[in-house]
Amino acid sequence: MRRRLACAGAAVFLLVMTFYLFLEQTLNAFQLGVMLFLMAAGLTLVFGIMNMINLAHGSFYMIGAYVSAYVGHATGSFFIGFLVALPVAALVGMAVEIIALRKLYNRDHLDQVLATFGLILFFNELTAIIWGPQAIFVPIPELFAGSVEIIPGVPYPVYRLVIILMGLAVALALRSLIVSTRTGMLIRAGASNREMVSALGVDIDRLYTIVFGLGALLAGLAGALAGPILATEIGMGENILILTFVVIIVGGIGSVRGALVGALLVGLVDTYGRAFLPTVLRSLIEEPSVADGLGASISSMSIYILMAVVLIFRPRGLFQAYG
Amino acid sequence: MKKTILGAVATMALITAPALAADPVKIGMITTLSGGGSSLGIDIRDGFQLAVDMRGGMLGDHAVELIISDDARKVGNAKQIADRMLKRDKVDIVTGIVWSNLALAVVPTVTKAGKFYLSPNAGPSKLAGAGCDKNYFNVAWQNDNLHEAAGQYVSDKAHKNVYIMAPNYPAGKDALAGFKRYYKGKIAGEVYTKLGQVDYAAELANLRAASPDAVFFFLPGGMGINFVKQYAQAGLTKTTPLYGPAFSFDEGILKAVGDTAIGVFNTSQWNKDIKNAANVDFVANFHKTYGRFPSLYASQGYDTALLLDSAIRAVGGDMTKQDDFRKALEAAKFQSVRGPFRFGPNHHPVQDIYVREVYKDGDNITNRIVGKVFTDHGDAYAAECKM
Numbered sequence: 001m002r003r004r005l006a007c008a009g010a011a012v013f014l015l016v017m018t019f020y021l022f023l024e025q026t027l028n029a030f031q032l033g034v035m036l037f038l039m040a041a042g043l044t045l046v047f048g049i050m051n052m053i054n055l056a057h058g059s060f061y062m063i064g065a066y067v068s069a070y071v072g073h074a075t076g077s078f079f080i081g082f083l084v085a086l087p088v089a090a091l092v093g094m095a096v097e098i099i100a101l102r103k104l105y106n107r108d109h110l111d112q113v114l115a116t117f118g119l120i121l122f123f124n125e126l127t128a129i130i131w132g133p134q135a136i137f138v139p140i141p142e143l144f145a146g147s148v149e150i151i152p153g154v155p156y157p158v159y160r161l162v163i164i165l166m167g168l169a170v171a172l173a174l175r176s177l178i179v180s181t182r183t184g185m186l187i188r189a190g191a192s193n194r195e196m197v198s199a200l201g202v203d204i205d206r207l208y209t210i211v212f213g214l215g216a217l218l219a220g221l222a223g224a225l226a227g228p229i230l231a232t233e234i235g236m237g238e239n240i241l242i243l244t245f246v247v248i249i250v251g252g253i254g255s256v257r258g259a260l261v262g263a264l265l266v267g268l269v270d271t272y273g274r275a276f277l278p279t280v281l282r283s284l285i286e287e288p289s290v291a292d293g294l295g296a297s298i299s300s301m302s303i304y305i306l307m308a309v310v311l312i313f314r315p316r317g318l319f320q321a322y323g
Numbered sequence: 324m325k326k327t328i329l330g331a332v333a334t335m336a337l338i339t340a341p342a343l344a345a346d347p348v349k350i351g352m353i354t355t356l357s358g359g360g361s362s363l364g365i366d367i368r369d370g371f372q373l374a375v376d377m378r379g380g381m382l383g384d385h386a387v388e389l390i391i392s393d394d395a396r397k398v399g400n401a402k403q404i405a406d407r408m409l410k411r412d413k414v415d416i417v418t419g420i421v422w423s424n425l426a427l428a429v430v431p432t433v434t435k436a437g438k439f440y441l442s443p444n445a446g447p448s449k450l451a452g453a454g455c456d457k458n459y460f461n462v463a464w465q466n467d468n469l470h471e472a473a474g475q476y477v478s479d480k481a482h483k484n485v486y487i488m489a490p491n492y493p494a495g496k497d498a499l500a501g502f503k504r505y506y507k508g509k510i511a512g513e514v515y516t517k518l519g520q521v522d523y524a525a526e527l528a529n530l531r532a533a534s535p536d537a538v539f540f541f542l543p544g545g546m547g548i549n550f551v552k553q554y555a556q557a558g559l560t561k562t563t564p565l566y567g568p569a570f571s572f573d574e575g576i577l578k579a580v581g582d583t584a585i586g587v588f589n590t591s592q593w594n595k596d597i598k599n600a601a602n603v604d605f606v607a608n609f610h611k612t613y614g615r616f617p618s619l620y621a622s623q624g625y626d627t628a629l630l631l632d633s634a635i636r637a638v639g640g641d642m643t644k645q646d647d648f649r650k651a652l653e654a655a656k657f658q659s660v661r662g663p664f665r666f667g668p669n670h671h672p673v674q675d676i677y678v679r680e681v682y683k684d685g686d687n688i689t690n691r692i693v694g695k696v697f698t699d700h701g702d703a704y705a706a707e708c709k710m
Contacts (some may be wrong), residue, residue, distance in 0.1 A: 021532045028524035122486040124357055133365045134615070135548050135579035140556065147558050154531070157556040160524070230521050230558065231548035231579055235358035239521050275525040277513065296515035 019151075024154045025275040026268075028168035029159045033267025034167025038222035039240055040247040040259040041174060042215025048254020049190040051107055051209055053112045054095065057118035057219055058243070059203075060239020063123070064089045064220025065232045066131055069138040076140035078228075085224040086217050090189045093216020095211050105208075122281050124234050170218065171260050178256060187211060191254045246303050250310045252317025261318055273299035325698045326391060340681050342685075347386040348635055348642055351408035353401050353429065356393035359519050359655040360544040360577060362394075362575040363421045363620050369613055370624030371418070374632065381640065383635030386485035390414060395424060396519075396641075401425040402432065404504050409436045415642040416441060418627055421620075423447040423494035424464060434458040439648070443450050443627040444620060447493045448500070448615045451671050452704030462630055463623040464592055465702035467501025469568035471675040472590035472696040473539055474505035477566050486535035486563075488526065488550075490522055490542060491515035498541040498568070504703060511535035517636035521580055527557045543570040548579045555583035564675040569593075569690075572681055573618040577688045586690065592674050594692050595659040602660040622660050633657040667701045675702050 043057045064085045096119065104112050131259045144162050147155035157271025159305025165282065176182035186207050198204040223237075243266060278295030285291040310318060352371065355364035366384040368391060375382060375389060376516040390412055394401040403422065406648060408414045409432070417433045418441045420426045426445035433440040449466045450456075463635045477485055483583050487502055487510060489495035495515060503510070511533045515527055532537065538559075542550045547570070554560060569591030579583055595616060605625055609617040618624075630652065637651035638644045659674075667673045676697040679690040 017532065024528045025525055028522075028528060031524065032522055052600045081704060114681070121357070126359075134362045134575045135545060137581045139581055147556070154528075155558045157554065157558075222386070229549075229553060231545040231552075233545045233548070233579070234361060234522070238358060239519055251655045274516075275529055279529075292513050292515055293491070294498075296517070300491070300517045 008247065020111065020151050020154055021275075023042075023151050024156065025163070025271055025292075027151075027156060027160070028275075029268040029271035030164050030264065031267075031273055032165050035222055035226060036240070036243055036247050036266055037122035037167055037260050039171060039219050039227070039244040040251065040263050041169040041256050042218040043169075043244055044248040044256065044259045045191075045211050046215050049187065049211055051110050051194075052101060052105060054101070054114065054215075055113060055116040056123065057215065058239075059120055059123035060089045060093055060133065060216040060219035060224070060237070061240060062127060062222040062234070062237040063092055064137070064223030065138075065227045065230075065236060066127060066222035066223075069136050069227050069232050070131065072138065074229075076098060078139075082224045084219050085100040088216035088224070089220020090109050093219075094209050094213040096216075097212040101212070102205070102208070120238065127234050135231045138227035138232050159228060163229075166225060170221070174256055183207075183210065185211035191236035201282065204261055221281065243303065246307050249317060250307055252314075252319040255317070257317040258317055258319030263289070266303050270299075271301035277302070302314070346640075347388040348382070348410060348416070348640055348683050349390065349414040350389060351386045351412060351417045352389060352391045353404045353408070353412035353417065353425075354391070354419035355396045355421045356391075358395045360396050360421065363544055363573075363618075364419070366575070366618045366620035367419060367421065367624035369544060370549045370609070370617060370621035370626075371443065371585075371628045371693070372624075373605075373609055373612055373621075374625050374628030376490055376612075378632065382632040383637070383640060385486075385635050385640030387631075387635070388657055392421075394420070396422055396425070398425050398428045401429050405429045405432050406452070407537045409433065409438060414438065416631065418443055418481040419624075422446050422492070424492050425467040426450065427493060427513050430456070430459055431583055435436070437645075439628050439652070441631065441652075443495065444622045446671060448497050448704050449493070451669050451702055452707035453709075453710060455669045455704075455708035457649060457710045460630075460666065461672065462627045463672070464674070465671045465704065466497035467504065468676060468700060468702060469570070469590045469592065470498045470501035470541060471565055471703075472540075472678070472700070476588065476590060476678050476698050477539060478501075478507045480504065480537075481634045482537040482564075484536045485516075485566075485676070486530050486538045487531075488514045488516060488538070488540040488542070490518045490520070490546060492518045495541060501703075502539055505537075516544075516546075519547060521549050521551050527553060529557065531559065532559065537566060539566045540571055541568055543573075544575070547571045547573075547576045549582055551576065551580045552580075555580075564588075569619050569679065572679075572690065573620065574616050574689065575618060577690075579682060582683070582688065585683055587681045588678055588693070589681070589690070590676055590678050590696060591617050591619055591671070591690070592676050594677065596689055597621075597660070597662055599658070599660070599662055602662075615689075626657075626659050626661070626664075627701040629657040629659065630655060646703075663699075667705050669702070669705045669710075671702050672703070673699050673701045 046054050049070045067088045068085035071084040072078045140159050143157040147157045181182040247262040247266050251258025277299045279291040355361050390402045416439045421444045423445040430440050440445050440456045444463050446461045446465040489498045565587050567589045569589050572589040633656045634651035638648045665673050677692045678692045678694045
């Protein structure tokens with residue numbers, strides 16, 4: 001009897017531990033999702049409104065990370081670095097739009113891909129010239145160092161919680177910008193019918209520049225946030241860019257709401273896949289090294305499988321842009 | 324008229340004949356210079372270039388032409404560049420590749436074309452065993468070597484339950500196989516992550532749940548930076564010691580992770596505090612030229628150039644003497660910056676492997692050697708190699 005009780009106790013304990021692990025992984029998934037959202041929101045607006053594929057979006061992320069790290073180091077304050085990085089990323093974005101991309105709106109997607117790929121090379125090389133080829137160190141700001149046990153027994157880094165909160169705040173701010181301001185109205189109008197908006201006498205060039213700057217600002221924000229937890233290195237934008245494209249395709253091109261839902265979905269699928277697939281496969285397959293290899297391969301495919309499934313049932317993504 | 328033309332042809336022949344002997348030896352370098360992982364390729368290139376520059380643009384007292392091209396860590400690029408170098412540039416020697424998956428695609432192309440490949444880094448097991456070739460030499464290590472030393476060291480430290488991690492590509496598989504060859508305890512978990520992965524939160528949560536005594540990880544370049552930072556932020560540094568090969572704690576990574584790596588042990592065939600004339604010279608010159616300290620990758624690039632220096636001298640720069648050139652490479656008559664060095668029967672190094680500790684030297688976070696794990700260590704695949 002006592003042994004049976006002990007067994008039951010152990011089973012409950014294991015179940016609770018697994019549940020806590022599940023909660024922790026869910027937090028991790030949200031944090032990844034939020035970072036992806038910050039990237040995807042800008043990319044989806046540019047893609048949706050200007051019909052422009054911008055591969056250089058990851059470069060704004062890198063610029064945000066580097067400027068924030070550099071200014072933060074020079075002034076000794078992470079927050080000053082952070083606040084400087086945002087307008088710098090936005091200004092660089094607007095400059096790129098005015099100088100280079102404006103001429104590409106009426107070209108086909110292949111030309112845009114080639115030109116913006118060129119911009120990636122340009123920005124990577126420029127970063128190497130200014131800051132050197134090696135990754136630079138960005139510490140976590142004192143205020144957010146350390147961890148809290150929001151789940152019992154699991155110390156979770158405070159900084160990751162801050163990222164989640166920042167992301168949600170930005171999502172709310174974007175929502176009110178798009179729903180209740182005049183600029184937001186024009187963005188929505190631009191997303192559903194560009195020709196009509198310019199025919200009604202709206203300065204479409206200026207609108208494009210503003211939207212582009214906003215997208216670059218959000219990417220810079222993501223980069224500045226990422227600095228303390230990720231490597232601030234050349235080419236950091238390309239890694240996240242691929243995931244970001246998956247997000248906007250899943251969410252529906254041009255829709256900010258879609259970007260949020262898509263980002264969280266991709267975050268969840270990717271994190272759960274990496275966290276639990278190997279364990280599940282280990283219980284199914286005898287040979288552990290086969291199970292681990294298979295788990296790693298399938299989990300790295302998981303988000304693409306998600307994308308394929310979404311495209312089968314909703315070829316234009318989960319959410320349509322306004323209209 | 325006819326005479327003049329004949330004369331002209333004869334004169335030209337006279338001019339070109341001695342010029343042929345003085346033709347520079349052409350060396351093609353394919354390496355990663357942009358995007359993720361570029362710091363490794365840049366170090367290899369700079370180490371190699373330094374050796375050439377220190378000899379006034381010559382190796383073995385013979386002019387060399389170095390053609391450098393960026394593969395951006397992409398297999399397709401590397402193959403294309405190799406084809407171009409072999410067919411158009413007609414290089415005699417190819418070198419430079421950082422990543423094993425790229426090396427596996429390029430090395431056979433080069434050796435099949437009858438040219439030499441000298442690896443300054445990647446040493447996949449396939450090319451050390453059944454896939455070895457008489458024209459393929461690895462100047463760095465066979466992939467498993469540093470991980471084998473780590474396995475031995477972790478066992479010596481009496482850790483019984485270790486969690487191990489590596490990226491899902493050939494060198495990652497080699498790494499964990501090498502570690503397990505010498506580690507005697509239990510494996511708490513074995514995880515393969517995506518190559519180029521940036522966020523390790525999911526893996527770290529699982530790792531904590533498995534509660535191992537120690538963690539061994541192989542994550543070179545930016546991946547290592549991400550992992551070490553996130554490991555510390557998850558509060559794991561205090562409870563569970565980290566071990567790795569030198570790739571997880573090179574100069575570039577240490578500069579980017581700050582104090583969090585201090586006290587970590589890692590294994591390497593080289594360190595900048597090895598006291599021999601060649602190394603002292605190398606470290607001082609590298610620092611003077613580039614304003615940073617060399618990493619092990621730089622030392623490997625430099626050693627590759629030194630080996631070439633000895634072999635090109637042996638044939639007087641005449642690359643048609645292939646057999647003599649190969650014999651000179653096999654003899655490895657050069658002063659390696661790592662100390663004693665020779666080739667095993669499969670053209671892979673037999674060398675000492677050390678354990679290093681990360682420490683703070685003034686403002687600089689770097690490695691120092693604290694012990695030797697293996698003496699004259701070869702690799703596990705030499706027996707499978709039939710040349």
